[in-house]
Amino acid sequence: MFESKSGILLLAGLGFFILAFVSNAIVPILMYKDLEEQTVEQLVDPKVNKNVVAELRDLERRYPETFQKYIGEASPARAAELLEKGRDVYVGEGCWHCHSQFIRPVSNESKRWGPVAASEEYENELQRPVLFGTRRVGPDLSREGGRRGSDWHVAHFWDPALTSPGTVMPAYKWFLEENSQGQPVPNEKGFAIVLYLQWLGSWLPYPTYPYYEQTEEVLGKAGY
């Protein structure tokens, strides 16, 4: 059996693969089957999470010219479309290769970023495929929403070192265009990615949204 074609094809090839698939993939699927997968429309519903539409209104106030051109109105329906587009930009630009989206219960991560990742946070359309990430050149982003104003993100995409001296993040000038005064302001991609970032963690209740690092004590000791 161990050197025969049928043993290799059926036991090693199919059998062991299926065993691993059942134990490592089907088991978690069954365990989480009662967590309903949320649609994007449900995620941005102001009755559930008022922060997303609020951030979209904020973008409208800051960048009225291009907002009129690309977005129109700051409605939940537009917010849902923009979140999906923002997720596509996040995936297509490879943001997830340098930024993770889960907080571990170790290495002081909950002090730096906030509550440890919970299963239900990931049961939604925007996490298909899930964007946990495997590398952090930049910080985790799953609690990024509300930490910084959207103008910070716009400046950051224009020239990351403006807001973060010493960063190695590339510039993303194609998220922006010049308005009539010659200032760089978001285009459609820019609105989408900024709203996506502002969405991350915005489902958490006060006081963990927005979350700020609790590092003062440690930094004081280190002499910063």
Added chain:
Amino acid sequence: MTEASVATGAYPDVSFETGPLINRRIILAYFLMAVVFFTASMLGGLLMAMQLAGWNPLDGLQAFSQGRWRMIHTNAIAYGFIANVFLGALHWAIPRLTMNKVLSVKLSWFIFGAWQFVVLATAVGILIGEAQGIEWGETPVWIDPLAQVGLLLVAINFGAPILKMKGPLYVTLWYFLAAFVWTFLTYAMGNFMPEYLVAGSSGGAIAGLFIHDLVGLFVTPLGWGLMYYFVPIMLKKPIWSHGLSLVGFWGLAFFYPLNGIHHFLYTPIPMFLQYGAVIATIAVELVVTTVVINFFGTIWGSGGILKRHLPLRWFYVGMVFYFITCAQCALQVTMTFQKFIHFTDWVVGHAHLVMFGVFGFWLFGIMTYLFPRLLGREWASRKLCEAHFWLSAGGMFVMFLDLTFAGLFQGWSWNGLQPWLESVRLSQPFWQVRLFTGLFIIAGFVCFAVNLVKTWSLARGSAPESEASPVPA
């Protein structure tokens, strides 16, 4: 024996006659495309390394966005380089082992064309920002079905000559047969399920399985299968222990697929599954040790051959690197290590040592051995062959050490709650060293490419009849 002929270990009694079973042109075509995609991958890696070191003159240009080129770097290696060399080498090894031709040469050429289309379309798709959010599976969703059909045809075309054989199979063919089944299933699972069917943590479990199975059930079995084929032929000795070969294959088949979730430890994936993946991973390292012992038992007593036999040197140095990565893996997979080294450059060093230091080395060894046999003449320059090896080995090993240490410093910095940018600042010296180690690897590859061009033009000049010879079906 001339000085040049030892470069590839061509013994005087081995002629370059490839016999009617082999179609040389298709192997050459696969190898050439592998060289092309390796070049693309190196450009992506260089761009990323320059960006991290803060010396990227192309920063801010959309067409050279290093976020996109980073994905080209990994995809061109996995699907453009590794897969193409494998497909070429399988066209050599399977007919010679089974004494049967592949099912159809026409099908072979169709697969060749389809596969190059898949890889090129992947590159274009990533460049225009259409990547899929699955690590190692960034192939845009509209290419996945074609790639899936391609893998099925590969399994049929190569499976047929193996299944025609009677009686027990040689070790190599165990690995190949299983790999054809596994690769097809792995690709289907990883590219479709987390995209369309399963969101969130359970989708993450599947993405972890995919990342791992792609290395463990596609690259690893084909790689070891080729080692079990080429090493005894080159050493003119049988494999040391058939029992250990059995342990190695069945241990890999059982434990490797159970490892996937170890890529996402401390996530919301159920904790007992994470522990299971950790234990299975440590079991794999024990299995790996038996395989490495088997190969060192085989070369025992004739190690001196490595001084002059380049393909064997590529293979055995690759095996030493394999043992290092696997020993490292048994440590880094534990929850204790994970706290510090997950998300850091430690893992990046590990991945480079596996994909280039092990499999890249084996495949360059195979190409160093086969190109002279395919072209009908020795390498033009042994010095360039040596330079390729030493630049690659030196660059790779220093890169590995550099990234491993960088990972430790990053992990400690994060754990110590230093401001984030502090961890970026302290990584700079490591990233600068990494850029230079990458340049060494690229320089080695340039030596290989120059040598190949020279050899090819000499082969054309001296033996035009080999070009015109009828292609054996």
